[in-house]
Amino acid sequence: MRDFAMIAPQFWTGDTGRTLRKAGPDGMLVAMYLLTSPHSNVFGLYYMPIMYVAHDLNLPVERAQAAMHQCIDAKFCTYDEEAEVVWVFNMAKFQIGETVKPTDNRAKWIASEWQRLPKCSLLSAFIEKYGHAFGMTEAPCKGGSEAPSKPLQSPSQGATEAPTPDKDKEKDKNKNIYLTAGADARVADTVPNDAGDQTQDDDTPDITFVQFMDAYPDTHRDDDAAWVAWKTQRKKRALPGLCDLFAALEVWGKSEQWNTDNGAFIPLASNFLGKGYWKRTPPPPKQRTQGGRDSPGQESQADRAARLTFEAGQRILARREGATEGAQQ
Numbered sequence: 001m002r003d004f005a006m007i008a009p010q011f012w013t014g015d016t017g018r019t020l021r022k023a024g025p026d027g028m029l030v031a032m033y034l035l036t037s038p039h040s041n042v043f044g045l046y047y048m049p050i051m052y053v054a055h056d057l058n059l060p061v062e063r064a065q066a067a068m069h070q071c072i073d074a075k076f077c078t079y080d081e082e083a084e085v086v087w088v089f090n091m092a093k094f095q096i097g098e099t100v101k102p103t104d105n106r107a108k109w110i111a112s113e114w115q116r117l118p119k120c121s122l123l124s125a126f127i128e129k130y131g132h133a134f135g136m137t138e139a140p141c142k143g144g145s146e147a148p149s150k151p152l153q154s155p156s157q158g159a160t161e162a163p164t165p166d167k168d169k170e171k172d173k174n175k176n177i178y179l180t181a182g183a184d185a186r187v188a189d190t191v192p193n194d195a196g197d198q199t200q201d202d203d204t205p206d207i208t209f210v211q212f213m214d215a216y217p218d219t220h221r222d223d224d225a226a227w228v229a230w231k232t233q234r235k236k237r238a239l240p241g242l243c244d245l246f247a248a249l250e251v252w253g254k255s256e257q258w259n260t261d262n263g264a265f266i267p268l269a270s271n272f273l274g275k276g277y278w279k280r281t282p283p284p285p286k287q288r289t290q291g292g293r294d295s296p297g298q299e300s301q302a303d304r305a306a307r308l309t310f311e312a313g314q315r316i317l318a319r320r321e322g323a324t325e326g327a328q329q
Helices: 015-023 025-036 050-057 061-073 091-095 107-114 123-130 167-171 207-215 223-235 242-253 269-274 301-328
Strands: 045-047 077-080 085-088 176-179 185-188
Touching: 015 025, 015 061, 025 050, 025 061, 025 085, 050 061, 061 077, 107 207, 207 223, 207 242, 223 269
Parallel strands: none
Antiparallel strands: 045 085, 077 085, 176 185
16 A cells, blocks of 8 residues: 555646546546555556445445546546456656656666556556656566456446447557447547656666666676677567566576586676576586585596496405415315
8 A cells, every 4th residue: 555645736627637527526536536545556557446436435336437437538547347457547657757767766666566567458558658758668577468458337338238349440459448438449549648758768777677687696797788788689679578587597596507616607697698598597406425426427537447446456355365265275
């Protein structure tokens, strides 16, 4: 649960606020609730069943649903009924800011919260709107269904099935579905896009790179060279997702090679990226006997010579003892 939420006074006088005010007090109430709900996050994309709205605002379910439609009609938010996830379009802008740089003290926290975004059909549009501005261009490790969202039915429809959008428009993957107060779904050209400048300086490391470097062994970080390697792999479209990089670091971090001689064989971060270590498998550990020596399958030449000499000596002693016993008889 968030400790506080920021609400601009322009909420009441802006275009969206005026549209909601004309629709009636319920829409204004639900909009304010979505901004301050204890279930919300700073991104404005979060799990919000209509039952939560009805219970917390002490409204009948049908009335809460109708108020949600008013918010959707005003382009204040959209709703994925299948996942029961709401997206308040400009909430991230006002709660976080226009952009987030890797040097921002909040960068690591924002990156951590990013990984908790819910799996829903709205995620790809959300990343398109805010990804570059916040330096987070990849979907969360466990999120991101690409299935189209199911329109929220109006209370008057009951259990009737909502009409589907026009088939030609439905095929256009570059369009984003908005939900209306009725059961129809219309396709708009873009999500309201005023999240600030989304271009990113290619010479400024993004938050994903910063997270990778924070996870890499600190004694083998060469930030400048690693950033060059990162950009090279990214331009070649060879760079994997952050989750795959973390998984590779975990595997290599447990390997015998990286834990030998105080990490003397750990490559620099630039080499890890440049040579694609995430695609490699660490060599298996050597098998050891109880005495600490290599197993017989890995016996050294010196050990083999010593063993053969000892065995030969044992055979000579055995023959001599046999000869002595024969003479005495």
